[in-house]
Amino acid sequence: MCANVNTADAINNTMAESVPTRVSYLLWFAQEHVNFRAADVESVASIFGIKINYKTQISEYPYCIVDLPSEEEAKLLASRCISVKSILELWGHGKTVEELHENVKKLPETLTSPYFGADKTFRLVVETFCKSISQKEKVERIESFGYLPIEGDVNLKNPDVVYYLLEYFGQDSNNIPEKPYELFFGRRVADGQRALITKLSLKTRHFLGNTSMDAQLSLLMANQAKIVPGSLVYDPFVGSGSLLVSAAQFGGYVCGADLDFLMIHGKTRPVRPNQKVREKGESIKSNMRQYNLSSRYLDVLVADFARPLWRPDVRFDAILTDPPYGVRESTAKVGSWRGADIKPILEKHLPHHIPAKVDYDIQELMRDLLDFSANYLCMGGRLVFWLPICREEYDEEKSLPKHECLKLVSNCEQVLSCHSSRLLLCMEKVEEPLIKEKTPPAQLTSTTKFRDRYFSGRPLNNVDLTE
Structure with a gap:
């Protein structure tokens, strides 16, 4: 994570220099999957071509202050971001209540008066981070803004304008200060797409499997893949199709394959x-039908990923997948331990024949996934996939798969336990492969025999795991 600068000093110095002619925007984040925030915001900004000027960096803090070209860009960001709860037009900020009100009063009337008219209904929301306050305390905070010349009526259900007072009390719930560290006041511009998490929740999903990806992570993956209406999306380890649902939600045409008949x-x-x-x-x-996404569903196939079935000229805009790595689902491909001694199947038995399977080593699987993406992604298309690691042995230089045609865009960690994590890697195709032969398997030190390490609960020290 990037270190956050002193937010109050950065903004207050700017305010002290001159009376602002425009305001900044506050991104107020949900406190989930913190490591995914920056990739989510940057991917959505890239989709819409939005240039973000960060006054504070996205970090573990639940807020980030940015400059945007206009309010329209803020609304575009909110229209896709999953990590963002709300985006505010920042009217005031400070480390103390007095400093906050002083900065709010400095704003020119030309920026605020359009929202104070008698024809504008309003609501003022008080939200605190890491501390609960009583309704009485909330009312006192609301009344402290009595100097604002608001003329409209209060409307708690559907107001024309929503004002937010946000108070940040740190992140140590065992040592909550009496007064907040940071305070923000502003006008809500738009809410993020948190409602989609509830809409696509697995709790109400018609068809589920053992490894169905939860809605929030699926949506984050779809954003990182920069899926837009008309994108052609493929999941080579489709399972129960959770990633296809999220991709279709953002307008992609989706298809997939899996070895599990x-x-x-x-x-x-x-x-x-x-x-x-x-x-x-x-x-x-049936899942697609449940969410009224049937028109974006192409099909799914029973296929072995180790033997690609696509024509050489097929191109996908994005590949989203959660490859199996032997914990809840086995890693397998079609084959036999007997090798060349295997006998051919008689034609009369083919309709009912189920091919034998052998273990699909995770390093070989990753090699095949990157080779496939380099060959079948369109230029600029993205591969977004999960990679398991042992945290004690993780080294970014040695633990991440690489391909000369794919550039690493983002690397987000989801901690699973004290000894294991999985990384969400986003890679973008930057050039066409010169040769079609498979590249040698990468030696991914922290993924070798991951299943054995995962169930042991500790790294297998002093054991040769390369055989």
């Missing part, structure tokens, strides 16, 4: 508690 056809064992058999019609297609 039973999962693709909705025949696996139910995963919901007390559900004995699957309901009729459970499938990836």
Whole structure:
């Protein structure tokens, strides 16, 4: 994470220099998946071509102050960002209540008066971070802004203008200060897309599997992949299709493949508690129908990723996937331990034949995934995927897969336990491959035998894991 600068000093120095002719904007974040915030905001800004001037860097703090070209750009950011709760036009900021009110009073009337008219209903929201306050205290804070010449009526349900007072009490819930460290006041410009997390929640999803990706992470992946209406999106390890749902939600046309015949056809064992058999019609297609996304669903195939079935001229705008790594789902590909001794299958048995499978080493899988992406992504297209690591042995230089045609854009960590994590890697295609042969498997030190390390609960020190 980037270190945050002293927010109050940075902004107050600017205010002290001259009376502002325009205001900055405050990004107020949800306190979930903190490491994913910067990648989420930057990806959405890239989608819309928005240039962001950061007055404070995105960090573990639940806020970030930025300059944007106009309010329209702020609304565009909010229209896709999952990490952002709200974007405010920042009217005042300070380390103390007195400093906050002093800065609010400095704002020129030309910026504020359009929202104070008698025809504008309003609401003032008081929100605190890391401390709960009583309703009485909230009312006192609201009344402290009595000097604002607001003429309209209060409307708590559907106001024309919403004002926010945000108070930051740090992040140590065991040592909460009596007074906030930072205070912000401003006008709400737009809310982020947090409502989509509830809309696409797995709790109400029709078809689920053991490894269905939760809605929030799926949406974050879709943003990092820069999916826009008309994008062609592919998931080579599709499972129950959670990533396809999020990609289609943002306008992508989606397809996928998986080696698991039973999962693709909705025949696996139910995963919901007390559900004995699957309901009729459970499938990836039924999920698309549930969210009115059927028109963006192309199809899913039963296929072995180790043997690509696509024509050489096929190009995808984005590849989103959560490859199996042997914890909840096995890593397998079509093959036999007997090798060349395997006998051919008679034609009469082919319709009912289920091919034998062998272990698909994670390093070989990652090599194939990067090679496939280099060949089948369009130029500038993005590959977004998960990579498991052992935290004690993680080294960014040695632990991340690399490909000469793919540039690493972002690397976001989700901590799973004290000894393991998974990284969400976003890579962008920057050039076409010169040769079609497979590149050698990368030696990913922190992923070798990840399954053994994960279940052992500790790194396997002093053991040769390369054989």
